[in-house]
Amino acid sequence: MFQGMASASQIGLDSYVVVQYIRSRELVDKLRAEYDFSKVFGGTETDWFSRLGQDASSEKVVEYWNKRVDPFFDLTTGSVTVQVRAFSPQDSQKLAQSILAHSETLVNELSRRSRDDAVRGATQEVSRAEERLRNVLADQRVLRDTRGTINPEKEAEGGLMAVSKLREQLAKFNADLAVQKEYMGADSPTVRATESKVRAMQAQVALAESRLTNKGAANAGPEDASRPLSADIGAFDALAAERRFAEENYKASLASLEKAREQANRQMTYLAAFVSPSLPQEALYPKRFQDILITFVAALGVWIFLIIAIRSIKEHA
Missing domain, CATH: 1.10.287 (Helix Hairpins)
Known part of the structure; x- marks a missing residue:
């Protein structure tokens, strides 16, 4: 997020707006109109525990979306990082590109409103001053x-x-x-x-x-x-x-008014992607070895606990 002649706190507020927008239902509804979430996240080839239900409500879809998308604003660098997880590399890249496009549209709209409000306020002030002078x-x-x-x-x-x-x-x-x-x-x-x-x-x-x-x-x-x-x-x-x-x-x-018009002629706030969404070459999830090891350790712990419990019961019987 970049903003001409603005303080770091203002840039941070605008960046947090983008982060919240990525997590919002509004963006989810727009992406659902572009992509079939039932196929992207709820295909039959996806395991039952990770897939999105076919009859999931909008609230469930937003909740599921926030588990698959992780936007993060780094206050030290002033950058927003978005990580998208889907069940295919192509879907991840497409969703990330759509997130970037919609976020840029949001920033442009907010900037346009700010410029229009500034020009409108300056025009009204000129009208009041002109009326005062005329009187x-x-x-x-x-x-x-x-x-x-x-x-x-x-x-x-x-x-x-x-x-x-x-x-x-x-x-x-x-x-x-x-x-x-x-x-x-x-x-x-x-x-x-x-x-x-x-x-x-x-x-x-x-x-x-x-x-x-x-x-x-x-x-x-x-x-x-x-x-x-x-x-x-x-x-x-x-x-x-x-x-x-x-x-x-x-x-x-x-x-x-002249200053407001001059500022309105240039983009005061804009979003720049210095790292574009890339196509993954290797799947990061699921982490099979880690999941198997965790499952084995957990099962071993349960088995040991049951053995101890059974022997304890037999000794006191």
Whole structure:
């Protein structure tokens, strides 16, 4: 089992999946559709104790299969070894080749699902990020229409310049008024005219400031009160920050989607058989000499036990 850029633990988990699949009923059912198990394992030329019953249930077949097939995962080498025992060399090789083919199909299917899930998840994330960005842009458009301004910061800069000029004019009028009061009486038409100009200029300054901040709105009076540009700037700044976050999220989701598609274009996990199933030249089973020796020793032990038991009975009779 090989997996690009994966940890050894993940490869081990995938290998254990293959081992469990080889022992599963699903694989047995697929092989039974390809091979006649009643002939492979239950032929009349097979001894009665080792053959598979003709009317064996699926559970019995799986149990019998697990006695004839031994898949083993070696954690030190990271390889899966499968030993198949049948009653002819050709059947053993064919079954081993079928096990390899079905295991490879399983690994390919698991890898395909993983790649498809990654692309599907990345696509959904792109859709969510795109929807979020679209909503932010729509909110900005609604805010511009509602507040009647495109860029409140630019308007605030112009308002500050206007307030500065008005204050300069007010300072000039106040200076003129101070000079006039030194040489003229308070009831002089010139002084009154200048005082009227000062009051008018003060009202214009308060009105201009009310367009900028809440402080200016409080000084302008209820008839001149309106929504200050500072409130518009706060609303626009909040949406601008949300737009930046949405754009960054959208870019990140697009990068993730591209990476998922790139990974999906190549096989991330695959099964490679570095030792193919071979055709046996010599039968390993049954081990006739070993079985005869074990049977002889067991029978000898039973015979000795019976002799001792019989003599013991006779001595006590």
